[in-house]
Amino acid sequence: MEHTLKSENGVMTVCLRGEMDHHNAAPLREEIDAAITFENPAVLKLDLSEIAFCDSSGLGFIMGRYRRMNAAGGSMTLINPSAPTMKILRLAGVDALIDVEYTKGAVQ
Amino acid sequence: MNTLPQNRFKCIFPARSVNESFARMAASAFVAQLDPRVDELADLKTAVSEAVTNVIVHAYAGTEIPPEERVVILCGELREGRLAVFSVKDRGKGIENIKQAREPLFTTSAAEERSGMGFTVMETFTDKIKVTSRPGKGTSVRLYKRFSE
Numbered sequence: 001m002e003h004t005l006k007s008e009n010g011v012m013t014v015c016l017r018g019e020m021d022h023h024n025a026a027p028l029r030e031e032i033d034a035a036i037t038f039e040n041p042a043v044l045k046l047d048l049s050e051i052a053f054c055d056s057s058g059l060g061f062i063m064g065r066y067r068r069m070n071a072a073g074g075s076m077t078l079i080n081p082s083a084p085t086m087k088i089l090r091l092a093g094v095d096a097l098i099d100v101e102y103t104k105g106a107v108q
Numbered sequence: 109m110n111t112l113p114q115n116r117f118k119c120i121f122p123a124r125s126v127n128e129s130f131a132r133m134a135a136s137a138f139v140a141q142l143d144p145r146v147d148e149l150a151d152l153k154t155a156v157s158e159a160v161t162n163v164i165v166h167a168y169a170g171t172e173i174p175p176e177e178r179v180v181i182l183c184g185e186l187r188e189g190r191l192a193v194f195s196v197k198d199r200g201k202g203i204e205n206i207k208q209a210r211e212p213l214f215t216t217s218a219a220e221e222r223s224g225m226g227f228t229v230m231e232t233f234t235d236k237i238k239v240t241s242r243p244g245k246g247t248s249v250r251l252y253k254r255f256s257e
Contacts, residue, residue, distance in 0.1 A: 022161045023125035029221065053132075055157045060223035084150040091232055092225055 001028055005035055012041035013079075017050040020058025029061055033068070042074050049080040049103075059088050066098050077101055113185035113193075115141070123164045123178040123198065131160040131182055131196075138184045139192050144255045151233035152192070152253055156182075158226040159196035159249045165217065167200030167247060190255040195248055202243040210239065 001018035014032060018024060036044065044065060051058070062078070069076045077099040081089060089095050117138055121127045132153040139152060160180055168178040181197040203209050210231075215224035230237050234253045241247040 019129060021125075021128050021157055022165065023128050025221070053129075053153065053157075055154050055161065056223045056225040056229050057161060059225060060221040063223060064221040083147065084154065087151075087233075088154070088225075088229065091228065092223065 003028070003031070007035075007039045007041060010042040011045060012036070012039050012043070013045040013047060015047040015050065019053035020051055020061060021053065021055055022057035025057045025061045029064065032065060036065075036068065040072075041069075044069050044074065044076045045079055046076065047079040048082070048085055051082065051085060054081075054085040054088055056088065056092075058085070059092055059094065062089070062098070063092070063094065066094075075099070079103060113187055115186045116184060118181070118183045120179050120181050122175075123168055123180050123200075125161075125164050127180065128157055128160055128164065131180065132157045134182065135184060135194055139186070139255065142186070142190055142192070142255050148253070148255050152194075152251075155230045155233040155237075155251050155253070156194055156196065158229050159194075159251060162226050162249070163196060163198040163200065163247075165220075165222065166203075167198035169201075171201050173200065190257070192253050192255065194251045194253075196251070197246060197248040199246040202245055203239070203241040203247050204243055206239050206241055 001016065001024040003017065004015045006013050012035065046062065066076045079101050080103055081100060119134060121130065135156040136149055136153050163180045177199065179199065183195045185193045187193060208214055210227040212228045213224040215222040230251060234251045236252040238250040
């Protein structure tokens with residue numbers, strides 16, 4: 001799984017690409033957590049525009065980052081989750097906890 | 109009702125996490141002959157991924173089963189009425205309390221950020237699931253999904 005990361009004015013945006021499953025979640029978690037430790041952002045934005053697949057392991061990854069940001073007094077936003085990804089998030093009630101944003105032109 | 113399969117496949121592969129994507133792609137390729145709707149295909153891939161991930165994470169953990177015997181057995185059948193039935197089996201330690209394992213948010217691996225939603229996802233994204241397990245022998249999860257015309 002690939003990602004690109006940019007940090008500006010306390011907002012860290014991570015663009016994720018690929019499939020968020022159990023195989024990919026553990027290395028991704030390590031890399032993103034290292035970046036959070038280094039940048040200490042107030043806001044974490046996970047851009048899911050290019051996530052082709054997300055199951056409950058991806059959900060675990062998202063919830064883990066949300067808990068971490070929340071515990072540090074920060075916040076988290078999900079950008080452009082696909083319809084199947086939203087289905088998983090809604091099933092777990094995560095859409096009520098975490099802000100979801102759609103950028104202009106994004107397919108919902 | 110005639111339940112003889114119209115088509116079927118079986119594959120056995122090592123219970124390694126790199127095979128999670130293989131399993132859902134195999135299931136997806138198998139039902140392609142039904143020309144399924146995109147959302148139904150996404151649901152199937154997710155359900156199969158959950159079942160296979162459960163085997164990889166839990167079935168052989170803490171056992172002395174040698175690596176070459178740690179396998180996932182994935183079978184698929186197409187039945188009349190556009191019904192697809194997949195089974196995901198292992199030869200691992202089994203589940204002692206299936207009812208508890210199927211409860212939403214139940215997990216034995218909270219430290220690894222397991223969400224505990226695997227069975228809930230399988231139940232929600234298919235029409236029916238059946239779980240059978242024998243301690244010390246293994247577990248079988250059957251996923252039933254009917255595809256719309």
